Amino acid sequence: MSATGIGASVRRKEDHRFITGSGRYTDDINRPGQAHAYFLRSPHAHATIKKIDASKALAMPGVLAVLTGDDLAADKIGGLICGWMIHNKDGSPMRAGGHPALAQGKVRYVGDHVAVIIADTLAQARDASEAVVVDYGVLPAVVDTATAMKSKTVVHDVAPNNSVYNWHLGNKDDTEKAFKAAKHVVKMNIVNNRLAPNPMEPRAAIGLYDKAEDHYTLYTTSQNPHVARLVLSAFIGIAPENKLRVVAPDVGGGFGSKIFIYAEETVCVWASKKVGRPVKWNSDRTEAFLSDAHGRDHVTEAQMAIDENGKITGLRVHTIANLGAYLSTFSSSVPTYLYAPLLSGQYNIPAIYAEVDAVYTTTAPVDAYRGAGRPEATFVVERLVEVAARQLGIDPAKFRQMNYITKFPHQTPVIMMYDAGNYNASMKKALEAADYKGFGKRRKEAEKRGKLRGIGFSSYIEACGIAPSAAVGSLGAGVGLWESAEVRVNPIGTVEILTGSHSHGQGHETTFAQLVCERLGVPLESVSIIHGDTDKVQMGMGTYGSRSGAVGMSAISKALDKVIAKGKKVAAYVLEASEKDIDFKDGKFSVKGTDKTLDFGACALQAYIAHKFNGQDLEPGLKEGAFYDPTNFTFPAGVHIAEVEVDPDTGVTRVVNWTAVDDFGVVINPMIVEGQVHGGIAQGIGQAMLEGVVYDKEGQLVTASYMDYCMPRADDLPSFTVGMTVTACPSNPLGIKGCGEAGAIAAPPALINAITDAVGHEDVAMPATPKVVWRAAQKALKKMAAE
Amino acid sequence: MATVSMTVNGKAVTADIDSRTLLVQFIRENQLLTGTHVGCDTSQCGACVVHIDGKAVKSCTTLALQCQGANVVTIEGIAAADGTLHPMQEAFREHHGLQCGFCTPGMIMSAIDIVNRKGNDLDEHTIREELEGNICRCTGYHNIVRAVDAGAKAMAGSAKPMKHAAE
Numbered sequence: 001m002s003a004t005g006i007g008a009s010v011r012r013k014e015d016h017r018f019i020t021g022s023g024r025y026t027d028d029i030n031r032p033g034q035a036h037a038y039f040l041r042s043p044h045a046h047a048t049i050k051k052i053d054a055s056k057a058l059a060m061p062g063v064l065a066v067l068t069g070d071d072l073a074a075d076k077i078g079g080l081i082c083g084w085m086i087h088n089k090d091g092s093p094m095r096a097g098g099h100p101a102l103a104q105g106k107v108r109y110v111g112d113h114v115a116v117i118i119a120d121t122l123a124q125a126r127d128a129s130e131a132v133v134v135d136y137g138v139l140p141a142v143v144d145t146a147t148a149m150k151s152k153t154v155v156h157d158v159a160p161n162n163s164v165y166n167w168h169l170g171n172k173d174d175t176e177k178a179f180k181a182a183k184h185v186v187k188m189n190i191v192n193n194r195l196a197p198n199p200m201e202p203r204a205a206i207g208l209y210d211k212a213e214d215h216y217t218l219y220t221t222s223q224n225p226h227v228a229r230l231v232l233s234a235f236i237g238i239a240p241e242n243k244l245r246v247v248a249p250d251v252g253g254g255f256g257s258k259i260f261i262y263a264e265e266t267v268c269v270w271a272s273k274k275v276g277r278p279v280k281w282n283s284d285r286t287e288a289f290l291s292d293a294h295g296r297d298h299v300t301e302a303q304m305a306i307d308e309n310g311k312i313t314g315l316r317v318h319t320i321a322n323l324g325a326y327l328s329t330f331s332s333s334v335p336t337y338l339y340a341p342l343l344s345g346q347y348n349i350p351a352i353y354a355e356v357d358a359v360y361t362t363t364a365p366v367d368a369y370r371g372a373g374r375p376e377a378t379f380v381v382e383r384l385v386e387v388a389a390r391q392l393g394i395d396p397a398k399f400r401q402m403n404y405i406t407k408f409p410h411q412t413p414v415i416m417m418y419d420a421g422n423y424n425a426s427m428k429k430a431l432e433a434a435d436y437k438g439f440g441k442r443r444k445e446a447e448k449r450g451k452l453r454g455i456g457f458s459s460y461i462e463a464c465g466i467a468p469s470a471a472v473g474s475l476g477a478g479v480g481l482w483e484s485a486e487v488r489v490n491p492i493g494t495v496e497i498l499t500g501s502h503s504h505g506q507g508h509e510t511t512f513a514q515l516v517c518e519r520l521g522v523p524l525e526s527v528s529i530i531h532g533d534t535d536k537v538q539m540g541m542g543t544y545g546s547r548s549g550a551v552g553m554s555a556i557s558k559a560l561d562k563v564i565a566k567g568k569k570v571a572a573y574v575l576e577a578s579e580k581d582i583d584f585k586d587g588k589f590s591v592k593g594t595d596k597t598l599d600f601g602a603c604a605l606q607a608y609i610a611h612k613f614n615g616q617d618l619e620p621g622l623k624e625g626a627f628y629d630p631t632n633f634t635f636p637a638g639v640h641i642a643e644v645e646v647d648p649d650t651g652v653t654r655v656v657n658w659t660a661v662d663d664f665g666v667v668i669n670p671m672i673v674e675g676q677v678h679g680g681i682a683q684g685i686g687q688a689m690l691e692g693v694v695y696d697k698e699g700q701l702v703t704a705s706y707m708d709y710c711m712p713r714a715d716d717l718p719s720f721t722v723g724m725t726v727t728a729c730p731s732n733p734l735g736i737k738g739c740g741e742a743g744a745i746a747a748p749p750a751l752i753n754a755i756t757d758a759v760g761h762e763d764v765a766m767p768a769t770p771k772v773v774w775r776a777a778q779k780a781l782k783k784m785a786a787e
Numbered sequence: 788m789a790t791v792s793m794t795v796n797g798k799a800v801t802a803d804i805d806s807r808t809l810l811v812q813f814i815r816e817n818q819l820l821t822g823t824h825v826g827c828d829t830s831q832c833g834a835c836v837v838h839i840d841g842k843a844v845k846s847c848t849t850l851a852l853q854c855q856g857a858n859v860v861t862i863e864g865i866a867a868a869d870g871t872l873h874p875m876q877e878a879f880r881e882h883h884g885l886q887c888g889f890c891t892p893g894m895i896m897s898a899i900d901i902v903n904r905k906g907n908d909l910d911e912h913t914i915r916e917e918l919e920g921n922i923c924r925c926t927g928y929h930n931i932v933r934a935v936d937a938g939a940k941a942m943a944g945s946a947k948p949m950k951h952a953a954e
Contacts, residue, residue, distance in 0.1 A: 011880055018888030019876040019895065021822015021862035028821035123805065200826045200834060200924050201889040252824075252889030253924050285827040505887030505925045671883050675930060679886065682927030706831035706922065714918035714928040719911065743927075 005518035009671035013524070014509040023250045026204035026219050027282045034206065034278040035064055037268055038125035040115040040132055041290060042107035045141035045362040045699020046153065049105055049134060052115060057131040062124035064275045066132060067267070068115045069104035077101065077270055080261060081235045082327035083478040086165050086336050086358075094165040097156025097360070099326040101236075101263040101270075107136070108155055108325035109362050110701055111290025113263045118275050122282075141362045141699030145322040146299045148359040155325060155360035164323055164332070164358035169340040170414050175353035178314025182305035186388045192376045193766045194297035194322070194693040195686075196709060197369045199504075201252020202283035203262065203292065207269030209276070215243050218269045222248040222532075223258045223502050224542020227479070229534050231261040231329070238269055248532040251504035255683070256368040257292045258504065259544050260329040264291075289704040294693055295369020297322040298335065298376050304384040305351075310394055312403050314351040315343055317380060321358045321366075328367035332358065337415075337475050338373030338463075344412035345381035346423045346459050346637055347403040352413045362699045368544065370683055370744040374462040382458045382749035387762055396753070397431060400459045416463060418635050420727045423459065426661045430639040433723050434659035439643070452646040452777065453656075454758025457639065458750035464738035465550030465634035465731070482629040483547070484539045485555035487516075487563050489622040491608040493601025494526045500540015501552030502532050506740065507672045508548060514668050515553055515734075519560045520600055521587020538625060546636070546738030549668065554732045555628035562624035566607070570622070571598045573613040574606050632731040636738055638662035640681070640746040642754040648781070651774025653755055655685060658720045660746065665729040665737035673739045674722045680743020681720055686712040687744070688751040692767045710767070760784070793854045795820070796864030804851055810844075811835045813851035814861055822862040822892045826922070833921030836893040836900075837861045843900030845920075862892035865899065874941035875899050875934075884934030886925035897921050898935045899942075907943035909936055 004010050017023050054066035080099040087093055098104070102113050114134055119125035140153045148162045155162055179185060206219040216239050222228045225246040233241045251258060268279045283291070298319050305314035321335030340354035371378075389399035404423040411417050431437075439455050446453035466472070469480030486498040495516055501508060513527040530536055543552070564584050571589035572579040581592045589598040598606075603622075606612055610620035643657035660677055667673050690710040694702040703709040728735030748766060755773060756764050760780035765772055792801040795818055802817050814820050814837065825847050826834035835847040838860040865873040875898050878884070885891040901909070901917045909917075914935045915928070923931060 012883070014888070015880040015885060018885055018891050019862075019872070019879050020866060021820070021892045023822070023888050025821075025824070025889065027825075028815075123807070198924055199887070199889075200832065200922065201824070201887065202826070250888065253887040255924070284825075285829065285832075507886070675883050675886060675926060678927035678929040679925045680927075683924070705829050706827050707829060711832075711922050711924070712927075713922060714915040714932065717915075717928055719932065720927065720929055 002517065004524040005514055006668050008514065008669065010510055010514055010524065010669055012507050012510045013513060014507065025201055025250045025252055026206065026221050029206060029219050029249065031206060031208055031278040034280045035118050035120060035275055036122040036125050037271065037279050037281040038117045038122060038129050039113050039264065040117060040129045042103070042110060042112040042114055044107060044136055044138050045110050046139040047107050048137035048139065049103060049107060049114065050137055051135040053133040054115065057117060057128040060124065060128040060131060062120035063117065063128045065118045065271065066115055067102065067271060067274065069100050069102040072100060072102050073104060075270070076237065078236045080263065080266065081231060081329065082332050083329055084333040085476040085478065086167055086332045087476070088165050089168050094332055095159035095163065096327050097158050101266040109364050110699055111364060112325065116267050116271060118271055118279055141697065143361055143363060143695045143697060143699050145297055145320055145359065145361065148322065148361050149357060155362055159360055162360040164327065164360060166357050167336050168353070168355045170353040171351060172353045174351040175314050175316050178351040179303065179305045179316065182313060183308040184306040184392060186304045186384050186391060188302050188384060188387060190300045190302060190380055190383060191765055192296045192298040192300070192379055193687060195295045195369055195691050196289050196693050197255045197257035197292060197295055198711060199253030199255055199257060202285060202288045203258065203264065204282040205265035205268040206278055206280045207272035208278045209273040216269050216272065217245045217247065218265060219247045219249065220265045221251050221258050222246065223251065223254040223504060223544055224540070225502065225532055225534055226500060226540040227542055228261050232266060232269065236266055238266070245535045248502055251502070254504045255370040256295065256372055256544060259542065260293055260367055285706065286704045289709065290701055291364060293328045293365045293367035294324065295366065296376060297366050300380055302380045302384055304388055306388055306392070310392060310399060310402050312347055312349050315349050317343060317354040319354070319356045321356060322361050322363065323358050324361060324363045324365040326365050328365035331365060331367040333477070334368050334373045339377050341415040342374050342377035342461060342463060343381060343414055344416070345378065346405060346461050348405045350413065354414070363695055370680065371741040372545070374741065375745045375748060378458065378460045378745050379749045382460065383752065386457065386753040396457050397427060397436065400457065401427060417632065419632055419731050420729060421635060421637050421663060422725060422727050423637060425725045426637065426639045426663055427459065429723055429725055430641050430659050430661040433661065433721055434641040434643070434657065446645055452648055452758040454644050454646065454754045456642045456750045456753025456757055458746045458753065459639050460746040461635055461637040462741060462745050463633040464546035464636055464741065465630050466545035466547045467633055468631060469629050479541065480629065481541055482627050483541055483551040483555040484625070484627045485559045486538055486625040487556065487559040487623065489563060489604045491605050493522060493604045495520065495522055496528045496530055497556055498530045498537045499552055499556060500537055500542065501548040502543045504543070506543065506548060507669065511668045511672060512553060512556060515556060516560065522600060546740040549736040550634045550729065550732050550738050551628060551630050553734055553736065554630070555626050557733050558626035558628050559624045562626060563622060566622060566624060567600065567603050569618055570603050570607045570613065574598055574603070630732060634665065634729045634731060634737040636662065636664050636742055638742060638746065640750040642750040644751070644754045644758055646755065646758045646773055646777060648777045651770035651777060653689060653768060653773050655718045655751065658718055660720060660743070661723040661725060662739065662742050663725045663727055663737070664739040665726065666735035667724065676739045677722050677743045678720055680741060681747045682712050682717055683744040684747020685717060685751055688748040688766050689768050690716060789852055791851050791855055793856060794858045796860055806852055808851045809847060810849040810851045810854055811846035814846060820861050820863050824889055824892060826890065831922065832890070833897055834890050834893040836896040836921070838896060838900065843897050862896060874944065875938035878934045878938030878941055882930050882934040882937055884926065884931040890921060890923045894921050894923065894931060898938055901935065902939045902942050907939045909939050
């Protein structure tokens with residue numbers, strides 16, 4: 001292993017600009033003559049718009065325009081789209097209501113976009129927004145996930161009973177049979193709480209129109225600028241792709257919420273032509289809570305069937321998923337194909353049946369948030385497994401081991417073909433690292449201090465490396481999920497990698513460069529990673545679903561193969577040897593059995609000056625591109641063990657130990673991978689203990705600032721013990737599985753399993769605030785007293 | 788409009804501003820120093836932390852006019868004039884104390900302030916409690932805690948504190 005190649009914890013190349021305040025985020029960009037946009041948002045969860053009177057606002061200082069949904073319609077700008085078609089059980093398509101970027105006749109959630117005010121300064125736009133008079137006809141709200149289908153109020157006329165779709169997966173008959181034959185059945189009602197993603201950088205956009213070129217540019221906080229361009233161009237109809245450039249510069253975290261194409265960037269780029277000036281918008285945090293797509297929000301009834309030998313024989317799930325007021329870009333796929341196919345967990349379960357009802361409510365749209373569907377599935381499976389072990393009196397680690405899949409490839413009853421893994425290896429390593437044997441002692445010691453100590457497991461699996469294009473196409477995806485890369489070798493041997501992946505904290509500028517160092521033998525500082533600009537990078541699908549290593553780097557690897565192959569041809573001419581006698585190793589081309597060599601840099605120069613070969617026989621230059629379409633999903637998996645102490649008098653829970661052992665396949669940079677795990681665990685602990693989006697009965701968002709929505713802070717969390725096992729992924733050339741979402745997927749059930757173990761009662765809903773935990777502890781005490 | 792004068796990163800500046808201008812707006816929009824970020828507008832997240840007269844302050848809820856005559860230092864002002872990084876900056880890089888980088892300037896400014904107040908030998912509990920006013924969504928704080936600890940020790944390392952551009 002070289003000091004900068006695959007497997008080295010290279011310090012990040014991108015850090016210097018961030019630690020010196022030189023990062024360039026969208027809000028740091030200012031264009032000459034720019035105007036500022038302020039969105040007037042609905043104060044009501046559900047209302048008709050009878051009239052908008054902007055005359056007073058238009059007369060205020062600095063105001064350039066007040067635009068509404070009527071203006072969008074007049075310009076024939078289309079609505080926002082959902083790019084994944086889900087079919088109902090009966091084969092009919094899902095019921096998608098219209099989603100205009102500015103409301104047309106009706107608002108459907110608090111924060112919905114009523115009008116945009118554009119002025120010289122933000123203060124002027126904000127002041128003028130208060131002078132826009134909107135006459136609303138207020139309608140009843142639909143807020144509750146579980147009862148939305150029973151509401152008399154309909155959010156979209158196209159969707160009676162607020163049903164977006166009723167979908168299913170698996171074999172119902174086989175599953176019914178398994179339950180009939182079961183020795184033991186575990187039943188649970190599970191709520192997966194609604195979350196706000198909260199990247200620290202709020203969303204932002206600057207739209208520019210160049211009259212001379214009849215060309216638009218959009219700077220935006222996006223995880224996938226090419227997808228944004230595709231949607232804005234082909235579906236919303238802003239401009240053809242060749243007339244629209246989308247730039248996503250430094251982006252301050254995404255966690256899924258910056259995948260989607262939102263109203264604000266659509267309006268900024270459209271309005272830039274209307275007002276003839278660049279239009280800038282920057283979200284404040286309350287706007288982010290109101291209008292960034294939320295995550296999770298499932299209500300589930302789940303049952304697990306177990307035979308007399310403690311083997312799981314069946315799993316049955318019915319889930320109601322709240323998709324909010326409109327279908328966000330990939331929302332429909334989250335509670336279906338990103339959820340139910342993971343219900344087999346790490347276990348050999350012969351029969352699984354899942355039924356999902358997706359519902360509209362008058363709340364913000366819900367879409368993918370770190371893990372997207374997989375945390376919800378893992379929470380269901382890992383709570384059921386833990387409770388089953390407890391009810392059967394089997395050690396929860398042993399019960400898992402009894403049911404692990406041990407032979408690969410393994411076809412589950414719910415689509416997925418697991419390609420490789422060693423779940424026992426991760427469990428064994430985790431048990432050791434967590435000193436599971438010593439837990440009893442620690443529990444007794446805690447008792448002496450009046451504390452309840454508990455331990456909880458999570459044996460998670462996820463499907464990452466999203467995804468084979470033909471496979472997802474057959475499941476309803478509107479796009480292919482390949483990735484693209486270009487390797488430009490310059491005449492003096494420096495290298496530029498253009499990638500369709502997008503880094504918003506993942507450290508691609510370092511890890512991608514490490515791959516190039518490893519393969520081409522060039523120094524790290526000679527490699528630049530270019531991403532996030534549709535004018536520079538040929539094409540791309542972006543970063544989400546832990547896909548940038550497995551898919552994005554595989555594309556780079558494929559392009560590097562082509563560069564090396566071309567380099568060999570050039571070297572053969574220069575070294576006057578046959579091409580098949582040329583080797584390439586450690587940055588040098590050599591002729592087999594001789595001491596004749598050519599450095600990679602010298603080869604690049606020869607490729608460009610083209611003096612040693614005939615330009616008709618071999619094309620000059622050294623630049624290659626590749627598209628990589630994965631052959632399968634990847635299946636990162638691992639074991640997390642949480643240990644907590646609960647104060648039974650106050651319900652205050654302290655996470656005292658956290659052990660994670662993950663199998664991510666081949667790891668490029670362990671330091672960065674561990675960082676991804678830490679961050680994921682923190683978000684998972686946040687979901688389990690602290691975070692929860694709350695709407696009141698009228699659909700008002702109660703948690704719209706950091707004073708109301710509890711973000712994990714440094715003193716809420718412990719340090720983490722992170723270990724790894726490795727089974728290389730056979731489904732991509734680098735053996736990578738992906739690591740970005742694991743922590744957020746694994747952590748919530750581990751923590752709830754630990755808390756329920758501590759208090760001795762299963763009724764602990766997320767977020768397990770002191771009130772929730774105290775009540776569960778009291779219930780357990782009462783039960784004990786009664787017995 | 789009102790006139791305000793202050794020192795920003797060692798440079799005397801004077802400007803006519805709307806009296807409701809926040810210090811962070813003055814720094815970002817008037818002084819074009821965009822390293823100081825706005826993450827929440829409610830002094831909860833700490834992305835906007837700068838030093839005013841040597842103390843960490845959240846610039847998103849400070850009026851620029853309140854800083855008349857003050858000595859303001861931002862993330863751009865803590866490295867030495869020759870570009871040598873402040874030990875706390877170096878520690879964040881060495882210990883992977885950042886991912887997306889958005890909270891990082893505020894974290895570093897707060898971390899320096901913690902060391903100024905609590906000394907160079909910090910325990911994990913103290914670091915975690917003192918970072919309560921800075922939110923990071925990426926790192927889970929694990930490596931930030933290590934960076935602050937290492938940075939604190941490194942700040943003691945030079946017999947005389949390193950002379951920085953503005954402090």
